[in-house]
Amino acid sequence: MTLRTVPLPLRVLATCFLLTIGMGYLFALAYLYFIDFEPHSKQGLGVVQTVILKYYGNREGSRLEAALQGSMGAKVTPSEQQEILQWLRQGAREAEFANIQPVLQRACVNCHSRESGLPISPLTSYAEVSQYTAVDLGQSIKMLVRVSHIHLFGMSFIFALTSMIFAFSQTSPLFRSVLIAIPFFAILLDIASWWLTKYEPLFAYTVIVGGVLMGLSLAGQITISLYEMWVPRHPRN
Ligand code: HEC
Numbered sequence: 001m002t003l004r005t006v007p008l009p010l011r012v013l014a015t016c017f018l019l020t021i022g023m024g025y026l027f028a029l030a031y032l033y034f035i036d037f038e039p040h041s042k043q044g045l046g047v048v049q050t051v052i053l054k055y056y057g058n059r060e061g062s063r064l065e066a067a068l069q070g071s072m073g074a075k076v077t078p079s080e081q082q083e084i085l086q087w088l089r090q091g092a093r094e095a096e097f098a099n100i101q102p103v104l105q106r107a108c109v110n111c112h113s114r115e116s117g118l119p120i121s122p123l124t125s126y127a128e129v130s131q132y133t134a135v136d137l138g139q140s141i142k143m144l145v146r147v148s149h150i151h152l153f154g155m156s157f158i159f160a161l162t163s164m165i166f167a168f169s170q171t172s173p174l175f176r177s178v179l180i181a182i183p184f185f186a187i188l189l190d191i192a193s194w195w196l197t198k199y200e201p202l203f204a205y206t207v208i209v210g211g212v213l214m215g216l217s218l219a220g221q222i223t224i225s226l227y228e229m230w231v232p233r234h235p236r237n
Pocket residue numbers: 035039040063064067068071072075076104107108109110111112118120132
């Protein structure tokens with residue numbers, strides 16, 4: 001059986017599935033762009049630096065400090081900024097939190113609160129703010145465990161299904177085998193690199209290689225499968 005000879009209802013099922021996955025993937029890219037890259041590219045950070053910041057962190061200061069010196073700095077006056085930075089450098093203690101709370105209340109809380117509906121952390125109390133006052137060691141182990149298991153389970157299902165369709169393509173068996181193995185290899189490379197980058201920033205490059213390989217191989221599987229299902233082969237007499 002080849003993709004061209006699969007019964008129509010199955011071809012429709014496969015097509016709907018592949019198109020939906022393709023769209024899901026595009027939205028995943030858009031999410032990555034808006035949440036991870038755009039805020040940082042405004043601060044002049046490149047892709048590699050953004051990945052390092054996410055997993056390795058910024059070992060020179062706290063995330064609140066980094067945010068204040070980056071895009072969040074525009075929300076406060078220079079003197080308010082100094083006030084918060086000073087509080088941070090003096091140990092970010094609860095006793096003096098009352099000094100800076102009015103500034104946060106005025107300049108930050110309309111976005112950084114539960115009511116705002118934005119997917120960002122609230123900064124309305126000392127407990128909430130203090131999550132950002134420790135030196136930034138990148139994504140926490142708990143968070144990495146969480147996103148790792150979600151991605152391993154989720155992506156393997158997606159790749160198994162797209163590969164199952166693509167396995168019936170008329171391309172050579174070797175080519176198919178490689179293109180079926182790559183996304184699985186890529187997600188492992190990607191996730192292993194998240195963990196490694198937490199300890200060694202150089203692995204930011206393999207995070208990116210893994211992500212790009214995954215995207216390209218998925219796009220390849222989808223495009224070839226759709227093409228073979230719907231574009232009739234010219235008879236070669
Ligand atoms: C107009 C809405 C808005 C205002 C006002 C605002 N923020 Fe943000 N903030 C965001 C968004 C959106 C993000 C998530 C994207 C990002 O990381 O830049 C964010 C992220 C952050 C982060 C997390 C960065 C990280 O490392 O994950 C911190 C810390 C922060 N803001 C602090 C502040 C402080 C302090 C103020 C007030 C001086 C403030 N923000 C004002 C919208 C806002």
